[in-house]
Amino acid sequence: MRIYRVSGAVVEAEESTGVKMHELVLVGEANLVGEVIRIDGDRAFVQVYEDTYGLKPGEPIKSTGNPLSVELGPGLIGTIYDGIQRPLSSLREKEGAFIKRGISAPPLDRTKRWHFLPTAMVGQKVSGGQVLGYVQETEIVKHAVLVPPDVKGELQWVADEGDYSLEDPIAKLPSQELHLYHRWPVRTPRPYLERLPADEPLVTGQRIIDALFPIAKGGSAIIPGGFGTGKTVVQHQLAKWADADVVVYVGCGERGNEMTEVLRDFPKLVDPRTGKPLMMRTVLIANTSNMPVAAREASIYTGITIAEYFRDMGYNVALMADSTSRWAEALREISGRLEEMPGEEGYPPYLASRLAEFYERAGRVKTLQGNEGSVTVVGAVSPMGGDFSEPVTQNSLRFVQVFWGLDKDLADRRHFPSINWITSYSQYSSTVSSWWIKHTGEDWPDLVAEAFRVLQTENDLESLVRLVGIEALPESQKLTLLVARILREGFLQQNAFNDVDTYSSPRKQYLLLKAMIGFYRSSEKVIEKKIPEAEIEGLPIVQELIRARFTVSEELKLEDLVKRAEDAPKSLSGEIDRGDKM
Amino acid sequence: MGLKRRVSYATVTQINGPLVFIKGVKDVGYDELVEISSARGRSLGRVLEVSRDVAVVEVFEGTTGLSLGGTSATFLGRGLEVGVSQEVLGRVFDGIGEPADGKPYPYAREKADINGSPINPTAREYPSEFIETGISGIDGMDSLVRGQKLPIFSGAGLPHNALAAQITRQAKLLNSSEGFAIVFVAIGITHDEAMYFRRSFEESGALANVAMVLNLADSPAVERITAPRVGLTMAEYLAFEEQMHVLVIMTDMTNYCNALREISSSRGEIPARKGYPGYMYTDLASIYERAGKIIGKKGSITLLPILTMPNDDISHPIPDLTGYITEGQIVLDRGLYRRGIYPPIDISLSLSRLMKDGVGKGYTREDHMDLSNQLYASYARMKEVRSLETVVGEEGLSEKDRMYLKFGDFFEQRFLKQAEDEDRGIEETLNLGWDSLALLPEDELSRVSPDEISKYMKKRT
């Protein structure tokens, strides 16, 4: 094969007979990594994962015979990769602070030795996805060494317990040797036995998400919002606090400093469940906005394949992709270079099917080894002009169950997370509520429903208030507005950068909500006794409820708050006869 | 790309906008530099697309005066490069990095391709050093830190130049005296505007520390694409080889984007929105992401691009895509400006994403972040009251609402407003913030702690 034409990230090859679709090829004298994305007679179109500067027609293109794949094995956790799984730290050691072309490094360290504990036995018939043994990859992640999904046979030999490097054989089948790692093509979903319903919540510690718009383990969500509305902060928060076993964070076409921030913070932050640094469960993929655009397209697949791999060990994995819009734009740019017929806003007509394929890789499954694992996918969407009617948002909505719509007005008012509680939705609310009942209290669904009602009423009254002012409303409605404000400022808002507020345990969420709704219920009774709402608003408990998210983390104090929130309004009706209140 | 024999081609078959199509070429690389000779003289261009038989070349100085027969092209086998050294400071260049002050080429320590290379994310150092600009609207509400990219979103006729000039004059790092340089990139602005900046640098005595890359309104539009890259290539050398803190100002990025649109449409590409190419996000990112800090290097590149929002519309693709890349934005507001408030910073729309790591205890003052969050929230509430007032009149407002109006006036007139030569310290800025909050009932201040209130607000009232 030879280069016929070069246009941006796309190279057209001639004399390409025999080359396979999605085959990995090496382009030009510099051996730039590329992938075949279209075949047309004896012409093949290659998207090149590195800067194509200087490539010339006539230069050779070499086949590799293999599809674009990732290496899966111990050493993934804690590593930061680019979109085609090149380890960025190794690249930096080799070539310095700037990323140059034509350089490569193995994704998994070949020199490192891992302590392997075999569990499979000689003579055992094994098939894809079954466990050969274990490696303690980090203090948190026990790495199951799996038979590659497409391999089976009778074990003729299994290595003894001991330290092995990735290239050492650890088991032998009649047909081949098995190692601590294997390769898998990124565009092919890894197989599993069957799909299971997603009914357990992924607890994120983010109140508006867990209480109002929960996501299930194995579910998928999108988080669209204009610039600066808080997509990345939410994604970081989920990566930090969600109760997943493994987190795969894909920075797809976004800022370099945001990845640096993760690299700086995660080794220091402690996982509330295990007490170990968060980095010990995290894999990072960074193909920032200034890195080659084709590799950005691949980064999403690299990420989800790694996520599926840990799922196959029986883990609950959460994958964050920030931002799927940049991935779609990469698709659009390459499609444009291929001179394909454009669809809406220049995106290729297959945008929807690509999005569907991606989100379909989320799910809770019975793995090939027979246990349960899940991949939860949360995709950020960056709509042009913050306009949700654009193709990426609209098409994604067809394939996900949860929609966290970020609201520019809320963000401008510094109400964070700026998830709009009127337009957002989750299709998991009822399925996960049994978990919440079991882990918090019987009344959880009622508290949530009541909170929704209050917020909805506030929304309904908003235009009226704007017209006549709040003073013209009846006292009971003023009370509802007061409670809505308490909910907004004391529950829905959550400061990601405050040490106490950044994470709310399920118990804390429950007790905060119980205190606020309890306060509402007993205030309603007081209002019935013709006590003006203003007096209730003047009670110190109001400020206390709003501030409780920052000040109290211990359960005892929260339980006390619940009690006092209920009692405080009652004191008003007891004292009313004396004519003064406080 | 190595040495090779230079062949000239006189086989131009098509000229379209800034593009020239040359047939029968051999051994031509993608993105390489081309010298175009014609009756009008020599000019440079670069290869936008190349196949076995045709090269598409974008001519930097435009194609005016070129003809099919009378034009020849020589491919230079390299990309566009500029010579870099400390001697670019005090000098003036055109949009492709040629000296434009009548002096010879400055001594170059090395030549660097203007496209640069992406910074490896693992090599970045997270920016966190507060830069005091002496402007309350910025220091108090949207603090700038070293290595940040923070654009000014402005509108035609708004005082963005004055603001940018004031920032360059006053910008300093608290407790520091390291090497400081400015790279000023003019993109399609008028001669007068460029001179305004020059005078301002001169008056502050900074001129010897400024490299100017000028592509003025009457310079070739295609060079608007190269000008910011030329400037950044110089900045990268100064920051990462000479360990200087470099402030890069680029104005007006709207002209840059329009040049990008022009080239895209002459290539017949399918646009995304409003005629702008689908890769504009990526293209802008390849400029803005060059700001930053690198582990182990003392210098930094802080980027302050200025753009004018067409029709003052922040959702227009230019400000929109910029906001998606930069680490916040300073938005200027026509309403404030009309009411005589300079700098007319609309704090509700402005944001500095890196502020949280650059302010607070040990950097500015412990109450800084909470105070600014409170000011944001209260100012937003005040704006609602103002719009309510237009409906119900002042009499219809509650007493609390009226307090908000007072707060708003004080905040705009005393906190935001300042003179073009007023260099306010951060302490004074923060205190003025508390003075504004003191006009509100204490139970409205849920973003600041009771401790902060008694420590900083009560003491002053």
Ligand SMILES: Nc1ncnc2c1ncn2[C@@H]1O[C@H](COP(=O)(O)OP(=O)(O)OP(=O)(O)O)[C@@H](O)[C@H]1O
């Ligand atoms: N939960 C939060 N708590 C406190 N501040 C927040 C929170 N969420 C967002 N912010 C503020 O909003 C800013 C912007 O958030 P973020 O970077 O997540 O936006 P984004 O939607 O990802 O924008 P872009 O599309 O441009 O990347 C943050 O820098 C921070 O100042």
Ligand SMILES: [Mg+2]
């Ligand atoms: Mg973001």
